[in-house]
Amino acid sequence: MTKLIHIALIILISVSFSCKEKVGNAKVSEVVTEVKNDIERIEPPNWWVGFKNQQLQLLIKHPNISEAKASIKYPGVSIDKAHKADSPNYLFLGLSIAEHVKAGQFNIYFDFKNGTQLVQTYQLKDRESEAADIQGFDSSDAIYLITPDRFANGDTSNDIDVNLNEKTINRADDYGRHGGDIKGIINHLDYIQEMGFTQIWSCPLLTNDMPESSYHGYAMTDFYQVDPRFGTIEEYQELAAKAKEKGIGLIMDQVANHCGSQHWWMQDLPFKDWVNQQSNFETKQPLANSNHRRTSNQDLYASNRDKTEMTEGWFSARMPDLNQRNPFMANYIIQNSIWWIETLQLSGIRQDTYPYPDKMFMSDWAGAIMDEYPNFSIVGEEWSYNPLLIAYWQKGHENKDGYQSNLRSTMDFAMQNNIVEALNQEESWDKGLVKIYEGLANDFAYASPKDIMIFPDNHDMSRIFTQLKGDVPNTKMALSYLLTLPRIPQLYYGTEILMDDFAKPGDHGLIRTDFPGGWEGDTVNAFSGEGLTDAQKDMQSFLKKVLNYRKTSAAIHDGKTMHFAPFMGTYFLFRVIEGETVVHIINKNKTPMTIDLKRYEEIGLHGKTLKNIISGETFKWQDEIILNERGSLLLTTKL
The missing domain is CATH 2.60.40.10 (Immunoglobulins)
Known part of the structure; x- marks a missing residue:
């Protein structure tokens, strides 16, 4: 231990x-x-x-x-x-x-x-199950991230709970509650399955009895209770069971770093050090927020002051910082995670703000879970654009300070940022694409690249369509590329229909817009396709084809990865395994371009017939290929 x-x-x-x-x-x-x-x-x-x-x-x-x-x-x-x-x-x-x-x-x-x-x-x-039978997620999966209050309202009777602080529902208020719930997710499991997703990650569904903005779920006021506005624990279990019947796992979003300021124990804290800065809180003295200097976890030269301000500062005034150095708190958090794994038969946990709690505890927490469930999966949020910081938290990475992590998966904000910057750059196609090429080359830093989670966007950042300035071909390039990488991909609900936040880029309430069709009376229904624009339908169809191909692609799941430096505004990525080769081509040229395929002869495709995964058309790999349209091209040797 x-x-x-x-x-x-x-x-x-x-x-x-x-x-x-x-x-x-x-x-x-x-x-x-x-x-x-x-x-x-x-x-x-x-x-x-x-x-x-x-x-x-x-x-x-x-x-x-x-x-x-x-x-x-x-x-x-x-x-x-x-x-x-x-x-x-x-x-x-x-x-x-x-x-x-x-x-x-x-x-x-x-x-x-x-x-x-x-x-x-x-x-x-x-x-209910043997520990070994609880299977986690991996690179064969595709994860659908949902903000439950904004996905679908399956039970209007639970929209308001008069016993909780926030007693209104207002879909016109981006920071108010809109009524989405667990039943809404259950009702649309067929849609999620048919799109090709194999895992659901829901933002937290536990009680957030906060006076405002309680919809997002990250200020928990009871770690053992489902928020009644989302439903009941029985419905949560029903979601897990029905999803499993459709081959879909359930990932729970958990928070070890903080709770909500209205948590029941804040009125009578068990110990004098149950939360950080507790004496200030109890005497109504000023509270310091975290300095957010996450690099202090790895920095060999970091001052004790910086380390303390990072781990003991509150994430915000509404989110008291839990003290995991208190052994009773440590056990409380570990047991809570195990309780939910058993109760819901989870396939994984996404741990919020992973670098903020005591880092020794986080290794203990992940180790305790993995000791009980050897096939389980945990992904930690590390919002950093530096691969070295991301790599630090992954199990098996040799850290200079001797820190040993038990975390299997971290989140690839670095590669996400590279993809956006590369596709937005127009001055020099090759120069822009080099950011992707060199970004992927950083995989040498990771203990296990294919266990890292990649994504185009999430609930805390602008929609990918917004980040890419409303450019549909660039959006397709970004999505198809990350779905081909040696990674675990996650897509945010609504990405498939080009949801955006152009009205106020980066605004969290707008990022988490209602999914059309999730409420009775919606004039647009993305579940059925009614009222969608041609561009939205096309993107939905595009992703559906890529995701469903990916489900059974051994090359994408476990194949060898090889890519070639950008050339004439194009970038070629290959995933290769015995019996299957997948080719992903990014073409940034606005006019037709002929590419010499002899550059890629070491892949061994000459004379072979490949199929376009999107159109179904076949193509014989010869000496050259003509790329007529700017965008992505996905080819496979599996006919």
Whole structure:
């Protein structure tokens, strides 16, 4: 185990050989016939048998609960340590769950000196799947990113919850709630499948009981509750199950760095160091935001001040910064992630703001998850245009400071930026295309390039159609190229119909525009095609063909990659595996161009027939090719 986990377990757990003997010989002294819920809050709300890690930390929240003595009478389950917090209203129980324990319900008794007894029924469940059966995502997948409030409203009855702070719904307000929900995603799984996507990444669906802008989901106020305006936990499970039936995995967006300022624990924090800058918060003193100097994680010369301001500064005044150096907080976050993996049978986690929390904890967090689920996938957000910074966080990378990451995948903001800059440059086609060529050449920095996530845009940046100045051929070039790279591709909902934010580029509310057809009465319906322009229909069809070809392309999934330096305004990329070669050609010329194919003879395609993946037309690879139109050309030897 990693160092931080050891520290946490030393504090929480004190297991002796005699204790193990006692647990092993325990007798059933009661049968739970009535579920009791005397305790205000217990987290995790349930757990499972059969984990490698047999320790469980329970957070107990109840008035003056620290004064109670806790006990359990269930064979194989023992309390190793009852740890009082700084607040008298919390108790942290460290449980040991023996290997032989059977699933079932048992009572936890809390006895006070005045004779009062509180009883809480707790449940250990059987796991739905073996750990090895939970499969992650990889380069064979294509991920569809959805902002759920803006995708489709499948249940209008949950649009407003009078018990939450934000009580209005207004589709005219880009920063208000629009009513999209889990049911809306479920209702359109056929569309997502038919487009060719194999994974869904939804922005967070947990409760954000914030007074405004609660729709985006990144200021969580309860880490174990689905926001009722999105639906129920049962609907979340239904989404996961129905998606799986269609061959689509579910990726959960999680946040280890911060919570929302209205989180239930902010009114009564368990420890004096539960969040960073806690004393300032509690005494209403000024709070420092993060300096956002993410390079301080890698910088050999970084000052302690810069490091501290980076990791302990709040992301914003509305997002308290969690202190993962507190071992109870560390265990809380790790267990929360595992709880959701088991509850939803997830295929992956996207971890928000990955470089902001304590970096040693982040390695422990990812390691604890991967230890339980060896085939799982985690991608961390590192918004950097420097490949060296991106590479630092990937498992297997040799870092000069000795840092060892357990993160499988990072996000390729660097290559995304190169693609946009290259295609927007008009002065010299070759000079522009060299940015892509040299950008891909940076793959030597990565431990595993094909496990990095590439994307044209996402929920935090301008739409790719906007970034490329409304140029359709350039947009097709960008999309087809990144879908051919040795990467895990992610596309944002609406990219397939040229959604844009021209009215106010970069505005987050506008970037997350409603998907047309997701609301009753929409005059345009992108799910059916009704009301779309010819250009939108063409892009939708284009992406559908590329994505569905990609589904079964071994060359794109696992093939050798070779590219040639830009030549006469063109750039050739090849993906090669036995039995299949895929060719991607970018042509920036505005007039017809004849290209000498002898330049590429080492690929071994001379005399072979290739098919145009988009048009279906065949082409024989001879001495030259005439490129008539500016745009991308996708060819395959699979006929």
